[in-house]
Amino acid sequence: MFIPFFKFHNFYFFYCKFNCIRNFKYLLVLACLSLFIVIVANQPRSVTKNDAMIHCNITNIMSFNDMDPYLEENIKKVYPANFPVKIEKIGTNYLPLVIKSLKLFCHPYINWIENYKYFLAMIPTLFILFNFKNNNNNNLTGFAVVLMGFNGLYQALRSGNISIIAQLLLLVFFISLLKKKVVFSSFLFSLVVYIKITVLPIYVFLLFALKNKEIKKFLISSSSFLTFLLFITYLLEKEIFVTWIKYYNIFSSSENINNFNVLNDTFGNYYDTPSVPNLLFYLYNSNLILFFLVSSVVLLIIFSTIREISNIKEDTLDVFMNTFILYFLINPYIRTYHLVEIAIFLAFYIKNKNVKSHFLIIFLCLIPQITLLEIGFEIIESYSTVLISLYPPILLLLFILTEKIKVNNNTDS
Numbered sequence: 211m212f213i214p215f216f217k218f219h220n221f222y223f224f225y226c227k228f229n230c231i232r233n234f235k236y237l238l239v240l241a242c243l244s245l246f247i248v249i250v251a252n253q254p255r256s257v258t259k260n261d262a263m264i265h266c267n268i269t270n271i272m273s274f275n276d277m278d279p280y281l282e283e284n285i286k287k288v289y290p291a292n293f294p295v296k297i298e299k300i301g302t303n304y305l306p307l308v309i310k311s312l313k314l315f316c317h318p319y320i321n322w323i324e325n326y327k328y329f330l331a332m333i334p335t336l337f338i339l340f341n342f343k344n345n346n347n348n349n350l351t352g353f354a355v356v357l358m359g360f361n362g363l364y365q366a367l368r369s370g371n372i373s374i375i376a377q378l379l380l381l382v383f384f385i386s387l388l389k390k391k392v393v394f395s396s397f398l399f400s401l402v403v404y405i406k407i408t409v410l411p412i413y414v415f416l417l418f419a420l421k422n423k424e425i426k427k428f429l430i431s432s433s434s435f436l437t438f439l440l441f442i443t444y445l446l447e448k449e450i451f452v453t454w455i456k457y458y459n460i461f462s463s464s465e466n467i468n469n470f471n472v473l474n475d476t477f478g479n480y481y482d483t484p485s486v487p488n489l490l491f492y493l494y495n496s497n498l499i500l501f502f503l504v505s506s507v508v509l510l511i512i513f514s515t516i517r518e519i520s521n522i523k524e525d526t527l528d529v530f531m532n533t534f535i536l537y538f539l540i541n542p543y544i545r546t547y548h549l550v551e552i553a554i555f556l557a558f559y560i561k562n563k564n565v566k567s568h569f570l571i572i573f574l575c576l577i578p579q580i581t582l583l584e585i586g587f588e589i590i591e592s593y594s595t596v597l598i599s600l601y602p603p604i605l606l607l608l609f610i611l612t613e614k615i616k617v618n619n620n621t622d623s
Contacts, residue, residue: 262370362549
């Protein structure tokens with residue numbers, strides 16, 4: 211039967227359009243991967259593996275020999291000659307069972323120092339495998355953000371910190387939330403908190419969402435899992451656990467290498483701490499008008515987010531999107547390799563909220579990498595301050611602010 215030319219032409223046009231869009235997405239993913247490889251190859255700071263070597267060559271050695279890894283005298287006993295990191299900068303804040311797990315990760319079969327990069331590569335790989343079957347621009351944008359957001363993935367590659375495991379668990383946690391597996395996600399989150407104790411305030415923020423039945427269920431199960439882990443830690447490593455409590459203290463004044471004091475160890479460190487509180491501290495010391503302006507914006511976002519959380523009765527993932535906003539706004543202890551966590555959060559936020567500004571988001575996340583190809587931040591100190599520690603929290607604040615304005619406009623309408 212004869213088919214009119216215009217019908218065939220229309221069919222051919224729509225067929226080509228569909229395939230061109232689909233192929234364009236594949237090409238864009240390939241372009242992101244290629245650009246990431248180019249960026250990694252041209253970074254001004256080399257891959258040092260410092261944290262990986264500290265984990266395996268110092269902390270694990272102490273644990274293997276049943277030495278308290280939090281005591282300065284024990285660190286001095288195992289500190290290798292010609293070690294690339296100064297002894298003043300060596301210490302661990304991880305819980306005892308996390309340190310015990312280093313025996314597994316540092317074992318020759320896994321060899322964390324050489325192979326942690328494969329664990330890190332699993333983060334963008336898992337994200338793209340989970341999302342690629344859904345033909346959605348938000349998935350592609352999220353992948354680009356995870357891969358290149360604020361140069362975080364490369365910073366994690368540089369250090370080899372064991373927090374890569376927590377970041378992997380965080381990714382699987384968000385995936386399980388999307389699939390509405392509340393109990394499993396609560397177990398994963400308790401593991402994330404145990405490995406990375408600074409995430410603990412999330413539990414407090416979730417209390418604002420007790421109207422949500424799923425959140426109640428999550429809080430009970432996750433806090434139970436975490437309590438069980440801490441109880442097991444106390445039973446197995448009582449003395450070491452007590453030492454950890456002594457030194458992992460926000461207001462501790464001890465001069466022990468392992469002492470963790472948020473006030474002293476984060477504020478004013480513009481080279482390696484890209485957090486919103488540290489940004490405010492920088493503004494307080496440089497421009498009081500900007501400090502009061504940005505502080506007011508942060509407070510407004512915090513109050514509006516708390517109000518939004520308290521009004522969400524069904525969408526569990528939306529509750530967590532907002533609680534993580536609060537967490538990133540108030541948490542002062544964010545290192546450069548923790549930017550991976552912000553990238554993961556942004557990727558799932560973009561997916562859940564159906565954010566449309568795809569290319570703008572990708573471009574903003576690419577700025578640190580593109581500029582690093584031209585100017586090494588070890589050359590210009592002020593450039594380093596802006597690029598590494600001030601740019602990520604500024605962009606995060608702007609992104610959250612625009613999203614909150616959208617939410618308020620939708621509520622008003």
